[in-house]
Amino acid sequence: NAGVMQNPRHLVRRRGQEARLRCSPMKGHSHVYWYRQLPEEGLKFMVYLQKENIIDESGMPKERFSAEFPKEGPSILRIQQVVRGDSAAYFCASSPRGETTDTQYFGPGTRLTVL
Amino acid sequence: AQSVTQLDSQVPVFEEAPVELRCNYSSSVSVYLFWYVQYPNQGLQLLLKYLSGSTLVKGINGFEAEFNKSQTSFHLRKPSVHISDTAEYFCAVTLIQGAQKLVFGQGTRLTINP
Numbered sequence: 001n002a003g004v005m006q007n008p009r010h011l012v013r014r015r016g017q018e019a020r021l022r023c024s025p026m027k028g029h030s031h032v033y034w035y036r037q038l039p040e041e042g043l044k045f046m047v048y049l050q051k052e053n054i055i056d057e058s059g060m061p062k063e064r065f066s067a068e069f070p071k072e073g074p075s076i077l078r079i080q081q082v083v084r085g086d087s088a089a090y091f092c093a094s095s096p097r098g099e100t101t102d103t104q105y106f107g108p109g110t111r112l113t114v115l
Numbered sequence: 116a117q118s119v120t121q122l123d124s125q126v127p128v129f130e131e132a133p134v135e136l137r138c139n140y141s142s143s144v145s146v147y148l149f150w151y152v153q154y155p156n157q158g159l160q161l162l163l164k165y166l167s168g169s170t171l172v173k174g175i176n177g178f179e180a181e182f183n184k185s186q187t188s189f190h191l192r193k194p195s196v197h198i199s200d201t202a203e204y205f206c207a208v209t210l211i212q213g214a215q216k217l218v219f220g221q222g223t224r225l226t227i228n229p
Contacts, residue, residue: 004158033216042119042205042219043159056214091158100147100215101166106158 002027004094004107005074012113019079019086021110025094032075033104034067037089049075050098082114117142117208121220128196129228136191136223138206146208148189149217150180153203162204165189176200201227 005024013019025032030051035043048056049069060067064082069075079086089111093104122137140146147166151159163174170182180191189206203224207217 006158031215035217035219042121042221043217045216045218048214048216056216058214059216093159095215098215100209100211100213102215103161103164104215104217106151106160108156108158 004092004105006092006107006110008110009108010111010113012115013082014115015083016081019082019112021077021090021112022074023077023092023107024074026105029094029096029105031095031098032069033093033095034075034077035091035093037091037109039088043091046077055098082112084114087112087114117146117210117218119206119208119218119220121206121223123223124221125224125226127226127228130198131195133194134192134196134225136204136225138189138191138220140187140189140206140208142208145211147211148182149207149209150174150178150189150191151205151207153205153222155202159205162191196225196227198227198229200225
């Protein structure tokens with residue numbers, strides 16, 4: 001019974017490069033959430049997706065960041081032209097129905113380091 | 116908008132001592148409340164959640180939390196901690212109605228000393 005999978009676990013990029021973070025939700029879950037954890041801070045919501053739809057992207061920076069959850073395959077968080085301030089842990093969570101009573105199950109995270 | 120304040124950034128305690136991690140929230144509408152634990156270099160794991168009913172909620176690993184609506188608090192407690200409880204603990208809320216996004220506090224680092 002695999003949990004939420006994220007890869008890579010660690011990603012190092014130089015300034016100006018692109019970062020692609022992948023998230024496979026738990027089996028049977030079609031709702032995915034991305035959160036960012038900056039050093040010494042709590043998690044901040046970024047985006048909420050269902051299959052092929054962005055439901056809420058109120059936490060996404062307006063530029064350079066995008067997310068998708070295609071019909072087939074994992075959800076992707078893409079950061080273009082990374083800057084040092086993008087260095088953080090990025091967590092993906094999934095839930096079965098997208099209801100507020102649901103528990104969100106978190107993956108182990110991707111730790112992005114921008115040199 | 117909702118906000119969550121965890122009043123202590125670090126809490127050191129001795130093994131087998133009781134512990135309380137404090138959480139206060141602010142919201143103009145009703146919320147559900149959660150406590151998550153994050154072990155080093157791992158993702159978050161749900162400890163417990165309050166949706167409705169009894170204000171005392173029991174979770175995994177011997178933890179419990181009490182919802183106090185008048186004080187807008189949801190403090191986490193354990194009567195006797197173990198070394199393995201060393202971790203970061205996050206309090207979070209979500210709206211009862213609306214988008215299911217969690218709003219987290221800053222976290223409390225619990226350190227258990229032998």
